[in-house]
Amino acid sequence: QKEVEQDPGPLSVPEGAIVSLNCTYSNSAFQYFMWYRQYSRKGPELLMYTYSSGNKEDGRFTAQVDKSSKYISLFIRDSQPSDSATYLCAMIPYSGAGSYQLTFGKGTKLSVIP
Amino acid sequence: GAGVSQTPSNKVTEKGKYVELRCDPISGHTALYWYRQSLGQGPEFLIYFQGTGAADDSGLPNDRFFAVRPEGSVSTLKIQRTERGDSAMYLCASSPSAGMNTPGELFFGEGSRLTVL
Numbered sequence: 001q002k003e004v005e006q007d008p009g010p011l012s013v014p015e016g017a018i019v020s021l022n023c024t025y026s027n028s029a030f031q032y033f034m035w036y037r038q039y040s041r042k043g044p045e046l047l048m049y050t051y052s053s054g055n056k057e058d059g060r061f062t063a064q065v066d067k068s069s070k071y072i073s074l075f076i077r078d079s080q081p082s083d084s085a086t087y088l089c090a091m092i093p094y095s096g097a098g099s100y101q102l103t104f105g106k107g108t109k110l111s112v113i114p
Numbered sequence: 115g116a117g118v119s120q121t122p123s124n125k126v127t128e129k130g131k132y133v134e135l136r137c138d139p140i141s142g143h144t145a146l147y148w149y150r151q152s153l154g155q156g157p158e159f160l161i162y163f164q165g166t167g168a169a170d171d172s173g174l175p176n177d178r179f180f181a182v183r184p185e186g187s188v189s190t191l192k193i194q195r196t197e198r199g200d201s202a203m204y205l206c207a208s209s210p211s212a213g214m215n216t217p218g219e220l221f222f223g224e225g226s227r228l229t230v231l
Contacts, residue, residue, distance in 0.1 A: 008154060034218040043118070043205055043222030044157065051217065088156050095217035100147055100209070101170070102218060104156030 003027050006089055006105025015114050019076040023089035023105045026070065030091040030103075033065050035074045038086045038107065047087075048074070051095075079112045086110070116140070118223035120206050126229045127196055135191040135226040137206030144211050146189050147220060148181055151203040160204075163189060164211075196230045203227050 006023045013019055021035075032051055036044035050056045053067045062075040076083055086107040119138040127133055139146050145164055149157035159173040166186045174180075178196075183189040193200055204227075207220035 004156075006156070032217045041224070043207070043224050044220075045222065046216065046219045049216060049218050090156070090218060092218050100145065100162045100220075101159045101173070102157070102220065104158070106154065106156050 003103050004089060004091060004105040007108055008106045010109040010111060012111045012113060013079055015079060015081060015112055017079050017112070019074075019079050019083070019110060019112075021074040021076075021087050021089075021108050021110070023072050024070055025072070025091060025103075027091075027093070027103075028067075028070070029093040031094055032092045033063070033072050034090040034092075034102070035061075035063055036088040036090055036104075038088060040085075044088055079110075081112045081114050084111045118206055118208055118221055120204075120223035120226050122226055123224065124227045124229075126231065128231050129196060129198060131196050131230075133193045133196055133228060135193075135204050135206075135228070137189045137191070137223060139187065139189070139206070139208030140221055142210065143208035143221070144186070145209045146183060147207045147209075148189070148191050149205040149207065149222075151205055151225070153202070157205055160191075193228075196228075198230050201228055201230045 034049040035047045037047045038044040048063045050063045056063045060077045064073040088107040089105040090102040148160040151157040161171040163183045178194045181191045203225040205225045207222045
């Protein structure tokens, strides 16, 4: 079993839909949870991070962490064609020196159809 | 300002050849990382530099892989006797320091896509 599991999709939704992307993980030491967005043939860029359990909202994006279930989600409201990309979840056990080994999921490829 | 720059963007080579991939991090970033992303997979950690030294090379798959950062800025990932299984996107990332200002935030380049025939 991989440390981080993520359904690779692909996921195709109409413009304006609410998108739900998810990851599960097995290592209870993970404390920081990130979502990266990767456009085709580009490097990943950090979208959001969350510490421990709870919700975090940034514009149309909401990240949720449920540590008791070892389950994290990213919700995208009013999805736009420009949101079409691969979304990667990533995790680290702590922040600060030594926290550079991000453990990534496989990524979910999202297409938002106009 | 300029982001992380990686060259070449694409490299096609034959099995058994030697390859060098270059990374120029964001100016002022002391921490530099190499990750490898195979098709349909997430990036996997290879090596981390803090300044000139390799602080952690535990992700390098075998001794055919080596990386240097002689002056604490530009880094080169070197792969000897390439194998078809080495085909992947090699991503370089940098951050202001190992203790990132934003937890988990690495600034990635666009990658070097390596194809070994």
